[in-house]
Amino acid sequence: MSDRWVIHLPVTAPDLLRARILARTAARLSARVEPGGVTVSAEDQQGVRHWVFCDRRLAGGGRCALPADHTAPCSPRLQRR
Numbered sequence: 451m452s453d454r455w456v457i458h459l460p461v462t463a464p465d466l467l468r469a470r471i472l473a474r475t476a477a478r479l480s481a482r483v484e485p486g487g488v489t490v491s492a493e494d495q496q497g498v499r500h501w502v503f504c505d506r507r508l509a510g511g512g513r514c515a516l517p518a519d520h521t522a523p524c525s526p527r528l529q530r531r
Contacts, residue, residue: 462493466500473502474517486513 461476463469469490477483486505491498501518508514514524 463490466490466492470500470502470517477502485515 461472463472473488473490477485477488485503488502489499490502491500504514504516504518504520504524506514506524508524508526512526514520515527516522516525
């Protein structure tokens with residue numbers, strides 16, 4: 451058996467955009483959340499998941515921390531406006 455456990459925490463939001471915003475916020479609150487695994491789905495279609503973070507591998511190691519649908523070049527950090 452693994453020494454790690456995964457928490458499946460159903461939280462609702464009124465639409466996909468707000469679900470992604472809530473998921474990004476929750477993922478950034480804890481260093482224990484693995485952003486690359488964060489997805490959201492419609493309550494009645496939980497098998498159809500939408501990625502929250504890009505998570506592409508970056509040159510030199512690390513992963514992209516931008517939203518899944520970003521248009522800017524991949525970055526290890528969220529770009530502040």
